[in-house]
Amino acid sequence: MNDIEKNKRREFVSELMNKYVPDRTSLLPILQDFQEKFGYIDEYSQQLIAFELDIHPVEVNSVISFYAFLYDKPVGRNIVRICKNIVCEFNGSKEISDAVIKEFKINPGETTPDGKLTFEHVNCFGLCDKSPSMMVNGEIFENINKESALKIIKELK
Amino acid sequence: MNKLFERKNRTGPVLFSEYEKGSAVKKALLTDRDDILLEIRESGLRGRGGAGFPVSVKWMLTAAANSPQKFVICNADEGEPGTFKDRVLLSEYPELVLEGMIIAGYTVGARKGIIYLRAEYSYIKDFLQSKIEEMRSDGNLGKNICGRKDFDFDISIRLGSGAYVCGEETALIESLEGHRGEPRNRPPFPVNTGYLGFPTVVNNVETLASVPHIINKGGEWYHKFGTGKSSGSKLFSVSGDCRYPGVYELQWGITIKELLDLCGAENTKAVQIGGASGICIPESEFSRQISFEDASTGGSVMVFNKNRKMIDVLQNFMEFFTEESCGQCTPCRIGNVKLLEGVNMIRNNEYSLEYIEKLKELGETMKIASKCGLGQTSPNPFISILNNFKDEIFGMN
Ligand SMILES: Cc1cc2nc3c(=O)[nH]c(=O)nc-3n(C[C@H](O)[C@H](O)[C@H](O)COP(=O)(O)O)c2cc1C
Ligand code: FES
Numbered sequence: 445m446n447d448i449e450k451n452k453r454r455e456f457v458s459e460l461m462n463k464y465v466p467d468r469t470s471l472l473p474i475l476q477d478f479q480e481k482f483g484y485i486d487e488y489s490q491q492l493i494a495f496e497l498d499i500h501p502v503e504v505n506s507v508i509s510f511y512a513f514l515y516d517k518p519v520g521r522n523i524v525r526i527c528k529n530i531v532c533e534f535n536g537s538k539e540i541s542d543a544v545i546k547e548f549k550i551n552p553g554e555t556t557p558d559g560k561l562t563f564e565h566v567n568c569f570g571l572c573d574k575s576p577s578m579m580v581n582g583e584i585f586e587n588i589n590k591e592s593a594l595k596i597i598k599e600l601k
Numbered sequence: 602m603n604k605l606f607e608r609k610n611r612t613g614p615v616l617f618s619e620y621e622k623g624s625a626v627k628k629a630l631l632t633d634r635d636d637i638l639l640e641i642r643e644s645g646l647r648g649r650g651g652a653g654f655p656v657s658v659k660w661m662l663t664a665a666a667n668s669p670q671k672f673v674i675c676n677a678d679e680g681e682p683g684t685f686k687d688r689v690l691l692s693e694y695p696e697l698v699l700e701g702m703i704i705a706g707y708t709v710g711a712r713k714g715i716i717y718l719r720a721e722y723s724y725i726k727d728f729l730q731s732k733i734e735e736m737r738s739d740g741n742l743g744k745n746i747c748g749r750k751d752f753d754f755d756i757s758i759r760l761g762s763g764a765y766v767c768g769e770e771t772a773l774i775e776s777l778e779g780h781r782g783e784p785r786n787r788p789p790f791p792v793n794t795g796y797l798g799f800p801t802v803v804n805n806v807e808t809l810a811s812v813p814h815i816i817n818k819g820g821e822w823y824h825k826f827g828t829g830k831s832s833g834s835k836l837f838s839v840s841g842d843c844r845y846p847g848v849y850e851l852q853w854g855i856t857i858k859e860l861l862d863l864c865g866a867e868n869t870k871a872v873q874i875g876g877a878s879g880i881c882i883p884e885s886e887f888s889r890q891i892s893f894e895d896a897s898t899g900g901s902v903m904v905f906n907k908n909r910k911m912i913d914v915l916q917n918f919m920e921f922f923t924e925e926s927c928g929q930c931t932p933c934r935i936g937n938v939k940l941l942e943g944v945n946m947i948r949n950n951e952y953s954l955e956y957i958e959k960l961k962e963l964g965e966t967m968k969i970a971s972k973c974g975l976g977q978t979s980p981n982p983f984i985s986i987l988n989n990f991k992d993e994i995f996g997m998n
Contacts, residue, residue, distance in 0.1 A: 469797070471779030476760060497779075510781035510927075512763030513720045529682045529877075530917040531840045531903055567765065567921050569721045570685040572840035572903075573847045582723055 445488055453489045456481060461496050468497055471507060475514055484515040512566075520555040520562035522600045525579040526593075529568035536589065537576040541565065543590045544597065560600065606728050608693045613850025614826050615814050615834040616807070622696050623741055625813030629704045630747045632816075634664065637708045641812070643820030645832035650676055650768070650805030651875070651899035652974070653831075656812075659802060662792040663709040666800035671711035673702050674777075674796065674803045677718045678761055678768035681876035682921060683901035686836035687806035689848045691718075691725050694810060695732040699756060701809030703742065704816060705802055706754040714756040715796070717773050720763045729758055765925040769973050770803040772927070783929045784973035807836055807900070827853035831892040839864045841904035858887040860902065868906045871990070876901035877918040878978035880985040881911070911990040915982055916944045922979040933976025936967040940983045947994060954995070957987065 460477055464470035474493060478485055485493075485508055494501040508514045526532075526541050541552070544563055548556055555562040571577040574586035578593055585596060611617040629637060642657035663671060675698060679687040690698055702714040718726060733756050736742040744753045764782045766772045771785035774796050795801020811833060815823045824832045831853035837860065840846045844865030851860070857872050872882045874891065875898040882889060882896060889896050905914060919941040928934045943960040946952040964980030971977045987994060 468779035469777065472762060472776065473759065476762065507779065507781055510764065510783075511761075514762050528917075529921070530873075530914055531683060533913070533917055534841065534905070534909060566721070566763070567925065568680070568682040568684075570679055570688045570719075572683050572685055572838065575840065575846075579721070584724060 445486065450488060453478075453482065453486070454492060457489060457492045457496060466496055468499060471497060471499075471504070472511075475504075475508060479514060483521075484518050487516070490516070512564075518555070518559070520559055522560060522581055522597075523562045523564065524597055525564045525566045525569075527567070527569050527571070527575070527577045528565040529572070531572040532568075532576040535575045540576060540578075540588060540590050540593050543594060547594055548597070561597065603728070605724070606692045611693070611848075611850070613834060613836075614852060615823065615850065616690070616694065616697065616810055616836065617850045618814070620694075620697065620813065620817075623700070623736075623739065625816040626700050626703050626741050627747055629707060629816050630749050630752065634708050634710075637704070637816070638664065640815060640820040641708075644815045644823040645820075645830075646808065646811055646815060646823065647831070647893065648805055649807035649811070649835070649899065651681065651878075651897075653893045653897065656804065656808060659792055659804070660705065660709050662790075663711075663800045663802045666793060668800050670713075670797075670799045671709055672796045672799060672801040673705045673709070673711045673714040674770075674773065674791075674801055675702055675714065675716040675809055676768060676770065676773060676803055676805050677716050677722065678773060679719055679722070679806070680765040680768045681878065681899055681901050682918075683838060683840055683873065683876050683903040684899060685838045685840075686848045686900045688722060688725070689836070690806050690810050691722070691729060695729055696736075697810035697813050698806055699732060699736060699742070701804075701812035702756055703746065703754050704812050705804065705809065707746075707752055709800070709802055711802070712753050712755070714754065715777065716756065716758045717761060717767070717777065718758055719761045719768075723760055726758055726760065733758075764927075765921075766927045766973070766975055769975065772973070773803065774801065781927070783927050784975075786972070805899075828890070828892050828894065830894050835891070835898075836900055837891070837898070837902050838900045839902045839904065842866060842869065842906035842909070843904045853892045854890050856888055856890055857882060857896065860891065861887065861904065864904070866904045866906070868908075869904055870907045870909060871905045871911060871914075873901070873903040873905070873914065873982070874898045875981075876903075877921050878975070878981055880981050881914070881989055882985075883989040910993075911986050912944065912948060912994050915986045915994075916941070916948070918982045919944050919979075922975070926975060926979075930970075930972035930976060932967045932970040933972070933979065936963055936971070936976065937979055939963060940980065943983075961987065 490504045552565045578585045646656045647653040767782035772782040776782040791801040922937040
């Protein structure tokens with residue numbers, strides 16, 4: 445990472461330290477905010493955050509690795525998550541996932557080489573009454589089918 | 602307003618009945634704390650997150666604890682597959698949830714409330730925040746609530762980051778403290794040693810939302826609904842093979858058959874009650890009641906018709922548990938993998954019935970030996986589906 449990028453992250457981390465009480469209880473909101481801005485939490489920034497909160501960097505990494513929605517590696521510009529719990533599965537989510545896998549040539553958990561798309565499976569969004577369901581960059585889509593899902597994903601920038 | 606947050610035309614005996622915003626907080630703050638505890642005790646209200654612990658006992662223990670700080674946590678992690686009733690409460694009846702938290706805070710002597718909202722519901726966060734601010738400007742939240750000089754209470758929202766186990770109350774607290782969401786040993790319970798070591802009430806969204814109605818109409822009124830040991834109403838999240846999936850507010854004690862009729866289910870083979878960690882009920886038992894005494898649920902009711910294969914259901918659930926086990930304790934970390942392997946053996950017709958029986962025994966061991974509720978309940982579908990659908994599953998190849 446070059447110095448300009450490092451500076452950006454350093455500045456943002458110090459903003460976050462002002463926004464939150466700078467102690468360990470703020471670790472998750474800090475990581476969430478950081479990720480929202482930079483997409484993932486790189487090693488350099490993990491160390492910055494650890495230093496500011498006075499904890500070991502391994503602790504920060506360990507927390508990131510625990511939570512499915514936190515990333516320590518680059519992800520795509522868009523994150524598409526499809527529910528794979530049984531209600532959605534029986535309503536056709538598997539076929540939708542298969543179509544995404546085929547169309548974009550990625551497996552769940554992977555990112556397309558052009559960095560446009562990360563695709564993931566999720567266990568129940570709590571939208572089972574509007575199943576199958578999908579989440580794109582935090583926005584929810586209900587009662588999707590193969591065609592509508594692919595259309596939504598293709599239109600992403 | 603965003604149509605997600607518009608209140609639908611819902612009816613029900615308690616939660617979906619008429620409610621005047623702010624009325625319960627006003628009334629509660631004029632009531633003695635001990636009288637609120639008695640009222641809650643009389644209502645018989647039990648936790649709606651799944652375990653059914655009596656609310657009055659939890660609150661009494663927290664109220665009795667001598668501590669400079671206490672907390673009220675609203676568990677909005679709603680991760681049990683097939684559950685979405687808390688989503689409806691948070692997005693259509695937020696005032697009930699927030700007021701329930703305030704009343705809990707007043708009763709136990711807490712000044713801070715935290716809503717732990719699952720990451721999958723992050724789209725509700727701004728809406729909830731706006732409701733919190735509305736209450737603050739109405740004087741129902743913040744300093745000197747309703748003009749009472751001795752009562753301050755405020756609520757903040759924290760987001761989860763995608764971990765089912767964080768719905769377990771001690772894992773939730775770990776997560777709030779900035780750690781991996783790994784459950785703690787219990788005891789000590791959060792009522793003594795909770796968030797940051799202080800006495801803490803952790804209650805489910807629906808539990809808290811029931812409180813304002815109990816305050817307004819009384820414990821005796823509430824107790825009239827439901828059955829003796831399961832008093833009041835319950836929200837059921839009904840999904841799967843039925844014409845009208847959705848959230849229903851009904852009385853405890855309704856039979857599975859009655860619920861199936863209501864939601865327009867036909868040709869039903871099985872009903873999974875209580876989510877992935879619940880039990881799977883075959884047609885021959887549809888006369889069973891949904892209640893703490895019989896078939897208990899935190900809200901999830903998944904309907905499967907006769908075209909569905911039960912081995913698919915079981916495989917889906919066991920994959921879920923192997924992914925969501927936090928890995929701290931061996932029975933759960935290894936046990937779920939072994940049970941899933943067993944499911945795949947059955948699929949591939951590479952099993953002996955003797956080994957499957959061994960796996961069921963392993964499941965029984967997991968129920969006893971696992972550290973938290975995840976591993977203690979994850980064998981439920983394995984055992985109940987294999988027992989109740991023997992013919993279909995073992996005769997299938
Ligand atoms: C693996 C696991 C997941 C849980 N998930 C939730 C949940 O999403 N929401 C919830 O309210 N309770 C959940 N619970 C139950 C909580 O530990 C706790 O009992 C509950 O929040 C207490 O509130 P109540 O008494 O009002 O139900 C879960 C328990 C376990 C073991
Ligand atoms: S099963 Fe897919 S949202 Fe619940």
